[in-house]
Amino acid sequence: MGVAFWQEPVEAALRRVGSSGAGLGAAEAAARLAAEGPNTIATTAKRSLVRRILRKLAEPLVAILIIAAAVSGASGDWTSFAIIIVVVFLSIALDVFQETRAEAAAEALKRSVAVRAEVLRDGAAHEVPVEALVVGDVVRLAAGDLVPADGIVLSARGLHVNEALLTGEPYPVEKVATTSTADTPAEAANALFAGTSVVSGEGTMLILATGRATEFGAIAADLSANEPPTAFERGLHQLGMLILRLTIFLVLFVLLAHLVFARPPLESFLFAVALAVGLTPELLPMVVTVTLSRGALRMAKKRVIVKRLAAIHDLGAMTVLCTDKTGTLTDAKIALVGHPGADGVDSARVVALAAVNSRFETGIRSALDEAILAHAADHDLAEWTKIDDVPFDFDRRRVSVLAARGAERLVVVKGAPEEMLARAVSVEEADGRVVPIDGARRAALTAIHDERCAAGFRLLGVAYRIVEPDRVTIAAADETDLVFAGWCVFVDPPKASAGPAVARLEAQGVTVKVISGDAAAVVKHLVGTLGLPARGLMTGEEIAGLDDLQLAARVTEVDLFARVSPDQKMRIIRALRARGETVGFLGDGVNDAPAIRAADVGLSVDGATDVAREAADMILLAPDLSVLADGVAEGRRTFANILKYVRMGTSSNFGNMLSMALASLVIPFLPLTPIQILINNLIYDLSEIGIPFDDVSEAETARPQAWDMRGLLVFTVMMGTLSSVFDIATFAILRLVYAAPAAEFQTAWFVESMATQILVIFVIRTAAPFWRDRPHPILTVTSLGALAAAIWLALGAFGPTFGFVMLPTSLLATIGALVVAYFGLAEALKRRALAPTRR
Numbered sequence: 001m002g003v004a005f006w007q008e009p010v011e012a013a014l015r016r017v018g019s020s021g022a023g024l025g026a027a028e029a030a031a032r033l034a035a036e037g038p039n040t041i042a043t044t045a046k047r048s049l050v051r052r053i054l055r056k057l058a059e060p061l062v063a064i065l066i067i068a069a070a071v072s073g074a075s076g077d078w079t080s081f082a083i084i085i086v087v088v089f090l091s092i093a094l095d096v097f098q099e100t101r102a103e104a105a106a107e108a109l110k111r112s113v114a115v116r117a118e119v120l121r122d123g124a125a126h127e128v129p130v131e132a133l134v135v136g137d138v139v140r141l142a143a144g145d146l147v148p149a150d151g152i153v154l155s156a157r158g159l160h161v162n163e164a165l166l167t168g169e170p171y172p173v174e175k176v177a178t179t180s181t182a183d184t185p186a187e188a189a190n191a192l193f194a195g196t197s198v199v200s201g202e203g204t205m206l207i208l209a210t211g212r213a214t215e216f217g218a219i220a221a222d223l224s225a226n227e228p229p230t231a232f233e234r235g236l237h238q239l240g241m242l243i244l245r246l247t248i249f250l251v252l253f254v255l256l257a258h259l260v261f262a263r264p265p266l267e268s269f270l271f272a273v274a275l276a277v278g279l280t281p282e283l284l285p286m287v288v289t290v291t292l293s294r295g296a297l298r299m300a301k302k303r304v305i306v307k308r309l310a311a312i313h314d315l316g317a318m319t320v321l322c323t324d325k326t327g328t329l330t331d332a333k334i335a336l337v338g339h340p341g342a343d344g345v346d347s348a349r350v351v352a353l354a355a356v357n358s359r360f361e362t363g364i365r366s367a368l369d370e371a372i373l374a375h376a377a378d379h380d381l382a383e384w385t386k387i388d389d390v391p392f393d394f395d396r397r398r399v400s401v402l403a404a405r406g407a408e409r410l411v412v413v414k415g416a417p418e419e420m421l422a423r424a425v426s427v428e429e430a431d432g433r434v435v436p437i438d439g440a441r442r443a444a445l446t447a448i449h450d451e452r453c454a455a456g457f458r459l460l461g462v463a464y465r466i467v468e469p470d471r472v473t474i475a476a477a478d479e480t481d482l483v484f485a486g487w488c489v490f491v492d493p494p495k496a497s498a499g500p501a502v503a504r505l506e507a508q509g510v511t512v513k514v515i516s517g518d519a520a521a522v523v524k525h526l527v528g529t530l531g532l533p534a535r536g537l538m539t540g541e542e543i544a545g546l547d548d549l550q551l552a553a554r555v556t557e558v559d560l561f562a563r564v565s566p567d568q569k570m571r572i573i574r575a576l577r578a579r580g581e582t583v584g585f586l587g588d589g590v591n592d593a594p595a596i597r598a599a600d601v602g603l604s605v606d607g608a609t610d611v612a613r614e615a616a617d618m619i620l621l622a623p624d625l626s627v628l629a630d631g632v633a634e635g636r637r638t639f640a641n642i643l644k645y646v647r648m649g650t651s652s653n654f655g656n657m658l659s660m661a662l663a664s665l666v667i668p669f670l671p672l673t674p675i676q677i678l679i680n681n682l683i684y685d686l687s688e689i690g691i692p693f694d695d696v697s698e699a700e701t702a703r704p705q706a707w708d709m710r711g712l713l714v715f716t717v718m719m720g721t722l723s724s725v726f727d728i729a730t731f732a733i734l735r736l737v738y739a740a741p742a743a744e745f746q747t748a749w750f751v752e753s754m755a756t757q758i759l760v761i762f763v764i765r766t767a768a769p770f771w772r773d774r775p776h777p778i779l780t781v782t783s784l785g786a787l788a789a790a791i792w793l794a795l796g797a798f799g800p801t802f803g804f805v806m807l808p809t810s811l812l813a814t815i816g817a818l819v820v821a822y823f824g825l826a827e828a829l830k831r832r833a834l835a836p837t838r839r
């Protein structure tokens with residue numbers, strides 16, 4: 001395939017893509033963006049309006065309708081031809097219009113939380129969304145950034161990236177500006193790949209491939225192809241398959257029966273087609289998209305931005321929320337409040353060492369580092385120069401800096417105190433003497449540490465090691481034989497709103513668990529202060545000793561996890577999912593990204609690192625659990641509205657089509673002509689446009705909501721039977737009492753079935769008595785408007801065009817009475833039909 005991009009000298013690469021070290025011009029970048037397309041690997045790239053319409057036309061159902069229209073036209077039945085064409089185009093227009101509008105709104109929200117990159121355009125730095133990057137762009141990178149596309153390093157200072165997503169290699173690798181002769185991407189020291197992230201250092205890169213052309217794009221294509229569907233998508237699919245099977249069965253049965261009875265073949269074919277159209281919930285995809293998009297807009301008002309629409313359902317179904325500690329349970333306003341030396345008395349030496357470490361490390365600077373630097377004096381740093389560092393990572397939980405002052409060279413280490421102490425062999429006293437640590441001294445040091453931890457302070461240990469004066473590099477292996485200097489003591493005040501927010505989530509049926517990399521004592525103290533109902537505690541050390549099955553056996557009973565590594569956070573999430581929970585994970589750090597990805601609902605906050613935001617399904621604009629509690633209610637509401645549509649389809653509509661199919665076998669004419677069925681279906685669809693807007697009672701958002709196929713089946717059987725009973729009654733009255741001829745029978749049946757199908761929404765939209773839980777005005781208007789249109793079509797001036805006739809008043813009154821009785825009985829039956837069957 002020729003040379004790989006990293007084998008090409010920088011100059012040649014720049015020339016090839018028509019760029020320079022100063023980047024592209026803005027106009028050139030815009031032109032390239034238009035030509036190359038956006039830098040994204042999303043499979044569902046935006047479809048143009050024409051493509052959308054063409055896709056709809058290719059759907060089997062629509063194709064059948066068009067064939068039916070052609071057959072009608074060929075046989076000279078121009079009325080049928082015109083009506084079928086109108087039906088097809090109206091429903092496509094409805095679909096495409098609604099869907100496009102809703103998706104555009106949701107897209108706009110998503111863009112507001114898009115990851116951005118710092119790119120040079122016309123020689124100046126600009127922040128642009130990662131999607132707008134093109135080949136030839138020069139991008140600046142710093143610790144915490146995602147590498148936005150594939151390319152080569154132009155300049156680097158201690159640039160380390162994590163390529164785990166691409167190569168599986170968990171440790172950061174250094175990237176430098178050279179030309180590489182490597183054959184594989186994993187070995188190319190000058191190549192940067194989309195999907196990897198910068199762990200430490202900084203640099204600039206030249207972009208050589210974007211979007212699906214990147215290495216990651218190629219993998220992501222298979223990844224997304226193999227990605228298991230979420231609970232919501234599975235439910236939707238199961239439902240679709242169920243309906244499809246029923247439809248095929250019924251339609252073939254009717255067609256066959258009619259042919260056996262020697263009915264006119266063309267009419268029978270059209271009737272079967274119309275039945276299929278009537279049975280198929282062809283608007284379901286549109287309703288799902290529109291409802292979810294509207295849900296996303298409403299959640300945005302509650303300050304939750306949805307990146308993956310289907311996650312709204314998962315949020316509503318969530319039974320366990322796992323969260324990290326800093327920023328969600330605390331204010332993340334971290335302050336340094338003490339810096340005791342080895343004797344427990346505050347010492348300037350400890351701050352000075354800590355400041356050298358914080359100032360010179362090239363990793364993502366944490367709030368702890370900011371607090372140290374805010375406290376340190378300028379002269380603490382003035383005499384020091386940096387030589388090298390080993391950036392922080394969440395498995396070591398410490399960071400080292402090699403720094404020089406005069407002839408002295410020190411490795412200054414700071415990190416999780418218990419491990420620092422374990423790596424120390426001696427201790428620096430207040431007077432500067434260095435003495436070995438014996439058993440008694442170790443116990444005394446541990447006692448000082450434990451006492452402050454138990455009081456709720458966060459601690460970092462500070463230590464150092466003197467190295468040869470000509471030392472220029474260090475590695476993690478140098479973090480041994482340390483001289484312990486003391487601790488930095490921080491406060492991170494609990495967030496006042498956290499306690500009530502957790503209580504609200506628990507009241508909504510969501511168990512809250514805390515998963516933190518911090519020390520057990522700190523986590524325990526915080527949870528106590530907030531008054532959270534937390535049971536049990538497990539540490540990373542214990543988790544390391546358990547296999548996945550053992551972990552799954554214990555994980556539901558424990559609510560607190562401390563000193564866990566990023567990998568263990570992910571294992572905990574998987575274990576919970578294995579136990580059948582629907583799991584949310586909220587986190588903001590690089591260390592949270594694997595768990596965010598593993599969760600059913602990955603959550604992050606606006607200020608989080610790129611990696612966490614990229615992995616998340618939703619972003620909270622305010623780092624506050626009460627925002628999430630609002631989001632949960634909204635998610636359940638959205639799902640409840642989707643369920644309404646499904647219930648509508650599975651109860652009355654399905655029952656009506658079924659009864660009609662059966663009736664067609666026992667009477668010598670069709671109960672409704674194919675055209676009448678299509679009109680019925682179109683008006684019924686229109687009546688449902690208001691569902692996504694409907695209100696949902698609080699009772700229905702009180703517990704986690706998820707697909708309940710058994711419940712749906714129970715509902716369908718009960719409500720479907722009721723609907724059929726009324727159809728049979730209508731049938732009997734029309735045949736026996738009125739001895740209605742074909743046109744009169746069809747008109748009456750049309751009016752009755754429209755009325756029952758449309759009005760039943762007011763019954764099944766709520767488990768409460770219908771008069772107590774009022775529908776949203778939009779739903780009232782669309783439903784009653786559709787019903788009025790149906791009656792007008794049947795009984796108005798245009799009725800005869802569609803084969804309708806005016807009905808005698810007594811028959812109208814009878815239909816009215818039947819509809820009222822149906823409505824009343826449905827209302828009485830619904831409590832049982834809607835009773836949950838789950839778990």
Ligand SMILES: Nc1ncnc2c1ncn2[C@@H]1O[C@H](COP(=O)(O)OP(=O)(O)OP(=O)(O)O)[C@@H](O)[C@H]1O
Nearest residue numbers: 324325326366397398399414415416516517518589
């Ligand atoms: N900048 C730093 N320098 C040295 N050590 C650090 C630094 N940041 C974190 N650590 C160590 O790593 C541990 C884990 O980090 P941290 O507490 O941020 O993890 P976390 O899982 O994100 O926790 P939280 O739940 O508080 O968000 C800390 O308790 C501390 O001991």
Ligand SMILES: [Mg+2]
Nearest residue numbers: 324326588589
């Ligand atoms: Mg954190």
